Amino acid sequence: MPQHAIHAVTAAAALVSLAACGAVPSSAASFPAQSAGQPAARTGSAAPSRFVPGPCPKPPEPIEALSSARCGFLEVSENRSRPGGRTIKLAAAVIPAAEPAKPAQDPVVFMAGGPGGDTFDDIPFLVSSGLNKDRELIVMAQRGNLYDRPNLACPEIDRFNAQAVGLRYGAQPAQQLMLKAVKECRDRLTADGVDLSAYNTTENAADFADLRKALHIPRWNVYGYSYGSDLALTYLRLHPEGIRAVAIDSITPPRSAVLPWGWSSAAEGIGNIFEACAAEPACKSRYPDLPRTLTEQVRKLEAQPLTLNVPPPGGGEPVEVVLDGGALLDVIVAFGVRSKDIPAALDELRNGNPQRFAKARAAGSVQNVGAFAHGLTESVACSEWAPGYSEPDVLKAGRKAFPGWPDTVLAQVPQLPFQYPACRVWNVPDRASIQRVATVSPVPALLISGTFDAKTGASWAKDVARDLSRSTAVHVPGIGHWVVPQSPCAQRVLASFLARPTTPDTSCVDGLEPEPFTIIPN
Known part of the structure; x- marks a missing residue:
């Protein structure tokens, strides 16, 4: 997903x-080159x-x-x-x-x-x-x-993504900016004649x-x-x-x-990484009790986010990033830090060195504007994955996957923050029973x-x-x-x-x- x-x-x-x-x-x-708004052939029948x-x-x-x-x-x-x-x-x-x-x-x-x-x-x-x-x-x-x-690219969303690294992951300012970008993209595509309901599985x-x-x-x-x-x-x-x-x-x-499904997948993958470390003597000895370490760091960062200036991976000018609990989890789920390095990166974070995670967060500032078809993403997610569930269902699944974590982190599905309000903006028909x-x-x-x-x-x-x-x-x-x-x-x-x-x-x-x-x- x-x-x-x-x-x-x-x-x-x-x-x-x-x-x-x-x-x-x-x-x-x-x-x-052709944009979504260029003329497309029309036929009298299918x-x-x-x-x-x-x-x-x-x-x-x-x-x-x-x-x-x-x-x-x-x-x-x-x-x-x-x-x-x-x-x-x-x-x-x-x-x-x-x-x-x-x-x-x-x-x-x-x-x-x-x-x-x-x-x-x-x-x-x-x-x-x-x-x-x-x-x-x-x-x-x-x-x-x-x-x-x-091409259902959304440069508006790409630009939001570049900005988002400097905002709290699941907070209201990020949501407002993202919904504005989603609406602008939807309005532009529909004005160009795109039938968003047709972009489905x-x-x-x-x-x-x-x-x-x-x-x-x-x-x-x-x-x-x-x-x-x-x-x-x-x-x-x-x-x-x-x-x-x-x-x-x-x-x-x-x-x-469905959207809450993302929480069980995150818990399984991260849990398997921690279990593999515990099964490796050197890793177990050096990084004991990784689940507790992750929980502590998520809570700490959510209460007191870090703001840092770091260069993105691959080099370039430093960018300002905010690392809070939600951003930390999202970086892990997205494999912004390699699996083999996650125990070490968590230990470094616990000891005051957030550079690995901050640099991975900074990667989001480098956007290939127009390369990703966010319009297809939104149409599939909103017609097939979101229907039948709600924000409370996401939070419930998050609490089950990571008990004791802050609700402000658990309210957003990893990789798909603010998806339900975005779907209310995108407004495509429910296809859940079909898919x-x-x-x-x-x-x-x-x-x-x-x-x-x-x-x-x-x-x-x-x-x-x-x-x-x-x-x-x-x-x-x-x-x-x-x-x-x-x-x-x-x-x-x-x-x-x-x-x-x-x-x-x-x-x-x-x-x-x-x-x-x-x-x-x-």
Whole structure:
């Protein structure tokens, strides 16, 4: 699940390549810039989706894999339930197999996290993880994302996020500024003609089903992480045809994804980090009773916040940051400090040195304005995750997860502060009954979780696995959110799953231990 302060299996079949669609090389040109307000095509009825070949995006930091990719736009109806509405364009790329001698006939399609993150920015992680080693890798920006037309970026929220590091995390001034930014973005997008109700997981899933057909792909494999796992499970439930296998990583179950859920995931991930430290003699000896240390520091900072001037990670001019209890927790959940360093960082904080956490907090001041589609985030969160619950439910879940913590900290879900008032501003229809449905399927599935994941707790995989009759679930020790790029073992498991979906080799997980924790001498 996202943060305001930022940020799939049987025999192979022949793949009809994009060459049959007349795709052009990616080097021809970059995508023309287009804002949400530029004209979009309109049709008299719900037009069939189609793929239009075109040049690949040109990100600020060049992505080598795009130099040989075949790219274009998938054109789809913005709202399939409203014939006569406009058509939107979703940027897509097909990246060739790295070992082209004997490529597998079934490609793998990627579903990114967020919702709202730049899918193309994930390509280097996917390639380095071997996703395209012996098969084509297909990426498509979910509707409203960067390089799409329209792009539901909210520079207003980006600018708020940069300001927020200098404010108390859950206090009224931050809330007022954030709601102002949310309203300004909503007003601008709706004035441009964007139907915010159409930016949801059901439409996202239909987009991927249309992409497979538009590219004439008989069967493919699906890999999604975080929100992409929510999307992948929804896609499998609504559009099972043509799916060979589904792999999901850092799992967000559609049936369970509600705002209070974030508290149980935070408690599980942080608790597993502390338990791993207690199981390592050197860490246990040097940093005893970490749960108590964290509670003490949260209480202390919430009562007396620290204001510091620190440079953001990577360097730059120092920025003023406020470190209170809510900000401390949010930095931990967001892995602003590496898991292996959290015990040491808490000990330093206890002894008057807050630099690790303050520097991680300062990272929020560096915003890539316009790169994140906050409009998609708000539409999904407000229509699918928020309904049926309220601020008191969030507080109740927080008290259960972290007994004795200040209510001012527990009132805001980690990574999604002020979401309920924001949803009252965003004002999209309730889709909970449509989305909160279990996916029951015999399609071979792989479920990958990291034991240190404080965003999407590892235990949630069990609930999903029960409904997938041919599933394999693995928990990778010592890894946080988005496991595969961080774990060579997880990469091997995923590769074996894509090769043999019903009998993946998970042996490397046996006996795997977390990386040793950082020990600072007394």
